[in-house]
Amino acid sequence: MSKNDSTKSKILDAAEQLFAERGFAETSLRTITARAKVNLASVNYHFGSKKSLIQDVFDRFLSDYSHELGQELNALEANVGNQLDTEVLLKALVRPLISIEAKREKSISIFMRLLGRAYAETQGHLRRYVTEKYGYVLVRFTLLFQKAYPTLSNDQIFWRLHYTLGSLIFTLAGSDALREIAAADFDRQMQIEDVIDEIIPFLAAGMKA
Amino acid sequence: MSKNDSTKSKILDAAEQLFAERGFAETSLRTITARAKVNLASVNYHFGSKKSLIQDVFDRFLSDYSHELGQELNALEANVGNQLDTEVLLKALVRPLISIEAKREKSISIFMRLLGRAYAETQGHLRRYVTEKYGYVLVRFTLLFQKAYPTLSNDQIFWRLHYTLGSLIFTLAGSDALREIAAADFDRQMQIEDVIDEIIPFLAAGMKA
DNA sequence: TGTACATCAGTGAACGCGCGTTCACTGATGTAC
DNA sequence: TGTACATCAGTGAACGCGCGTTCACTGATGTAC
Numbered sequence: 001m002s003k004n005d006s007t008k009s010k011i012l013d014a015a016e017q018l019f020a021e022r023g024f025a026e027t028s029l030r031t032i033t034a035r036a037k038v039n040l041a042s043v044n045y046h047f048g049s050k051k052s053l054i055q056d057v058f059d060r061f062l063s064d065y066s067h068e069l070g071q072e073l074n075a076l077e078a079n080v081g082n083q084l085d086t087e088v089l090l091k092a093l094v095r096p097l098i099s100i101e102a103k104r105e106k107s108i109s110i111f112m113r114l115l116g117r118a119y120a121e122t123q124g125h126l127r128r129y130v131t132e133k134y135g136y137v138l139v140r141f142t143l144l145f146q147k148a149y150p151t152l153s154n155d156q157i158f159w160r161l162h163y164t165l166g167s168l169i170f171t172l173a174g175s176d177a178l179r180e181i182a183a184a185d186f187d188r189q190m191q192i193e194d195v196i197d198e199i200i201p202f203l204a205a206g207m208k209a
Numbered sequence: 210m211s212k213n214d215s216t217k218s219k220i221l222d223a224a225e226q227l228f229a230e231r232g233f234a235e236t237s238l239r240t241i242t243a244r245a246k247v248n249l250a251s252v253n254y255h256f257g258s259k260k261s262l263i264q265d266v267f268d269r270f271l272s273d274y275s276h277e278l279g280q281e282l283n284a285l286e287a288n289v290g291n292q293l294d295t296e297v298l299l300k301a302l303v304r305p306l307i308s309i310e311a312k313r314e315k316s317i318s319i320f321m322r323l324l325g326r327a328y329a330e331t332q333g334h335l336r337r338y339v340t341e342k343y344g345y346v347l348v349r350f351t352l353l354f355q356k357a358y359p360t361l362s363n364d365q366i367f368w369r370l371h372y373t374l375g376s377l378i379f380t381l382a383g384s385d386a387l388r389e390i391a392a393a394d395f396d397r398q399m400q401i402e403d404v405i406d407e408i409i410p411f412l413a414a415g416m417k418a
Numbered sequence: 419t420g421t422a423c424a425t426c427a428g429t430g431a432a433c434g435c436g437c438g439t440t441c442a443c444t445g446a447t448g449t450a451c
Numbered sequence: 452t453g454t455a456c457a458t459c460a461g462t463g464a465a466c467g468c469g470c471g472t473t474c475a476c477t478g479a480t481g482t483a484c
Contacts, residue, residue: 023232023234023329023330025232025234025235026234113329116325116329117329119379119383120232120322120325120326120329120382121232153395154394154395155391155394155395155397156407158390158391158394158395159380159387159391159404159407159408160411162379162380162383162387163376163379163380163408163411163412164376165379166375166376166377166378166379166380167372167373167375167376167379168375169375169379170328170371170372170374170375170376170378170379171368171371171372171375173329174328174371178368178371181367182364182367182368185363185364185367186362186363186364186367188364195368198365198368199368199372201418202369202372202415202416202418203372203415204418205414205415205417205418206411206412206414206415206418207411208414209410209411209413209414209415
């Protein structure tokens with residue numbers, strides 16, 4: 001049996017879709033296993049609990065994403081002295097997303113929705129888990145920004161980075177709906193890559209303000 | 210009995226806090242009524258259902274906010290010909306928030322969290338309700354933007370407005386935590402008004418990019 | 419190669435629990451005559 | 452002013468339902484000798 005249609009993978013696939021669509025609490029294991037066409041008890045067999053399933057869904061995305069972002073950052077760190085401006089840095093942040101989307105359709109908006117939901121979780125166990133396990137990539141990214149803009153204070157960079165993340169997550173999480181509206185109201189068909197291309201100048205201008 | 214400590218108000222106060230903290234599904238009526246110190250059955254007596262309670266929580270914020278934003282827009286529309294630039298428009302969007310915060314502490318971040326959660330709701334009944342009932346204020350705002358920047362196409366304005374909203378909602382919803390981090394890491398104490406003051410130039414630069 | 423046992427993936431049915439909602443009821447206040 | 456009834460705000464206890472989880476079990480595959 002190939003890795004992608006094992007019971008475990010089928011559960012992960014169904015779960016990430018449903019969590020992104022409806023949220024964690026609003027998605028029952030019965031809904032997940034029905035969509036995945038597997039037995040209800042197999043979730044607890046493979047993942048132990050619903051909580052662990054949620055973490056594993058994040059892990060699959062984040063290990064992919066942070067691995068690719070790590071490579072982007074390696075390349076940037078190697079070329080110190082080169083033009084290290086905002087657009088280049090933002091593109092490094094965003095390129096791994098496009099690469100994920102290439103492997104699996106809709107995965108950018110699923111990923112961004114999940115991030116938004118993790119962020120909204122105030123019990124915070126998920127947010128803590130994510131920042132503890134993957135926060136270091138964001139730290140590396142921040143350091144590059146500080147190197148690129150030595151005139152900006154560290155706390156300015158901190159805040160502007162969060163403005164940027166908010167804009168990105170919010171826009172990309174809702175991009176399916178927004179693109180539909182744009183197509184209907186302005187007769188403009190866009191791919192998600194087009195949305196990303198358009199948001200970068202906006203964010204870059206803000207970062208440099 | 211004054212309006213603010215009636216059973217109905219006590220339920221609304223407790224509910225908006227808990228919904229913002231934990232989300233709608235994660236907050237039970239038992240938790241709400243325990244915090245409000247009222248009887249469990251009184252929620253269904255006053256609001257009919259949990260769903261209606263959620264809508265009423267939104268209504269209280271949105272009727273306040275959209276009323277005040279309406280007045281800001283009246284003032285701007287009256288002074289056509291004046292400087293109608295981005296900063297002025299963004300400040301009009303943001304001033305009603307500050308006025309809400311003045312009446313009730315923490316209300317900006319509660320309101321923004323609720324908006325974020327409504328936005329994440331994909332069943333969408335709440336999002337539909339909000340846009341149907343209060344969408345026209347956003348339309349007026351968009352029209353002013355189009356007047357201010359006739360060179361930008363309508364769909365560019367549409368997208369940039371959403372980048373801006375994403376940034377604002379995301380940042381202000383999490384501003385308590387972000388301000389704590391800023392205070393700890395950069396030794397910088399900020400009020401929520403300071404956060405708003407700082408984000409406006411960022412967003413204005415993006416809008417004009 | 420054959421036998422005995424262990425491990426693994428998966429299953430059907432049941433468990434107790436917390437949930438939103440309902441219901442019959444109480445007591446205070448308002449209204450009609 | 453007094454009486455009868457209606458309306459309103461609130462309550463305690465129970466309802467059925469869907470939830471995550473558990474448990475005893477099956478059958479297939481792997482391992483030891």
